[in-house]
Amino acid sequence: MSFLRVLLAILFPPLSVIDCGCGSVIIVFLLTLCGWVPGVIGALVILNKNC
Numbered sequence: 001m002s003f004l005r006v007l008l009a010i011l012f013p014p015l016s017v018i019d020c021g022c023g024s025v026i027i028v029f030l031l032t033l034c035g036w037v038p039g040v041i042g043a044l045v046i047l048n049k050n051c
Helices: 003-011 022-034 036-048
Strands: none
Touching: 003 036, 022 036
16 A cells, blocks of 8 residues: 555545445445545555455
C-alpha cells in the first residue's frame, strides 16, 4: 500500500480501489454516500488486503 494510494483513499475513497474490481468500488462508493469516514475506512481495509 503506497503513500499515494493512502492519500487517494483519504481524499476520494472510491477512486483508490478502482483497480480492485467493480464490487469493491461499489461497496466503497455506497459507504462514502453514508458518510466520508466509513468510505475511508472501507477503502483502507480493501487496500490492506492486497487486492
